[in-house]
Structure formats: C-alpha cells, structure tokens
Amino acid sequence: MVQPEGRGAAQHGHATPANGGDDVAEPCIPTRMGDGSMVEKTRSELRADIEAGTAEGARRAKCPPLGADELDHLLDIYYRSVGRNSGLLLNVPPNDKGLFCELDIRRLKEWRAALDETFATDFAAGQPAVASNVRGGDEAFGPARALDGDIDTYWATDDDVRTASLEVDLGAPATFNVSRVQEYIPLGERVRGYTIEAWQDGAWKEIVKGTTIGHKKLERFPEVTTPKVRLTITDARACPMIAGFGLHYAPRHGLGQGEE
Ligand SMILES: [Ca+2]
Secondary structure, three states, X not given: OOOOOOOOOOOOOOOOHHHOOOOEEEEEEEEEEXXXXXXXXXXXXXXXXXXXXXXXXXXXXXXXXXXXXXXXXXXXXXXXXXXXXXXXXXXXXXXXXXXXXXXXXXXXXXXXXXXXXXXXXXXXXXXXXXEOOOHHHOHHHOHHHHOOOOOOOOEEOOOOOOOEEEEEEEEEEEEEEEEEEEEOHHHOEOEEEEEEEEEEOOEEEEEEEEOOOOOOEEEEEEEEEEEEEEEEEEEEOXXXXXXXXXXXXOOOOOOOOOOO
C-alpha cells in the first residue's frame, strides 16, 4: 500500500463513523525528499476511538462492551498508523463519573503488553550482514548500521546507486511474522520500492513487497521460518539510507494480517 504524499495520508485505520471517530489530516507542511526536492506533505495522524456505536457527541453512561476481538482492533490500529509512518491519537472517553472504564484500562494495558512482547525480540539485531553496495566502502555506512538498534546510524550506498540489497544471516532458523524497516529521515525520504525475501528450500521467497518506507514501516505476514533474510531496495529517489531493519514475532497482530 502506497503511503500517499499529499492529503489523505491518514486514510488508513479503523475509525468509528458511528460516533464521529475520524482520521485527521493536519495542515500540509513542506518536506524535503531524498533527491532534494520539496513537497507538501500532511503530518499523517490517525485518530481513532475505542468506543463503538453511540450517537455523535453523546457521553457514554456506562462501560463499553469491549469484545474479545477488541485487542485485535487496537493492534490493527497500531500497525495501520504507527506502522505506516503516522502518528496515532487514540481517544479514550471517560464514563459519566469522569473515570476511565476498568475494561478500557485492562484492554489498553493488554495492547501495550502485546506490542512490548512483539518488539522486545528482534531476530536481525546485531546479526552478521552483507550489502551489495556500501557508501565509499566505509564501515560507518555498512549494513551493520541497519541492525544496531540506533536510529541515528544507517546503511547507505554510493550516490549513484538506487537499488541495493542487504542480506542478514540470522544464525539459526528464526520464526517471525512482522518486519520493520526505517529510513534515516533527517536526510529525507528516499525509498520508492523494496522487498523482503526469506531463504527457503534453496531459493529466495518474497514475503514483503512495499513502496514508501519513511520513518517506520511495519508489515505483517504469515509466520516465516528461515535462517537468512534479504532486504532489497528496488527503487529510490536518491541513494537509500536504512537506519533500521528488524524481524519480530507477534503472538497476535490484529485482524489485518497479510493485508497490503
Ligand atoms: Ca541504525
């Protein structure tokens, strides 16, 4: 799914029309792209409401009937906003006593715990990696910089290189179902296309095919078990700069798994 460059960038997500929940498009702001050009971009932000089904403007008088799948909805919201390079503003309305409902609190804590559990382990972190091109052959821009957990360091290619790959040896077969790719945003968004492949049965098998990355791009997919993974930048406005590449396992990751 393309992350739009203009208004409407926050169109993804599970807003709740019945109670006026909606997506918020902030005023356009000048943004420098990787090739030095300037574009007007929205500061993408998703606003969602965990309450369902009351009349617009009404205050609920009792606790909401949070269903068993509500955690999946919340996880969905996270992957469709934060995982799509956007901010997330989640409305949690109080009840008629001015208090947060215990069910809401419990579900929000479950949400936090589920995300913490998923991202606490990164199978690619610190693993040996090779890249098809490294800027100036300089280790300071080497593939390890994408796997060091530091958003201020990055793997970069020479200026004239717009396609490149980074191969990570996971050491042993690892099972994961979420990928994380991050660009070094201070120097602009550059990537226009990328793939992630897993080594299976003696060949590379594509598990993710995406477009824009930006600050953070999370993709969900069915479980994959593999000893090595390859991230390939297939198109970029300027030499790619990848600050982070991670592989995670989510025990549950929402309703929209595999969607693009
Ligand atoms: Ca880094």
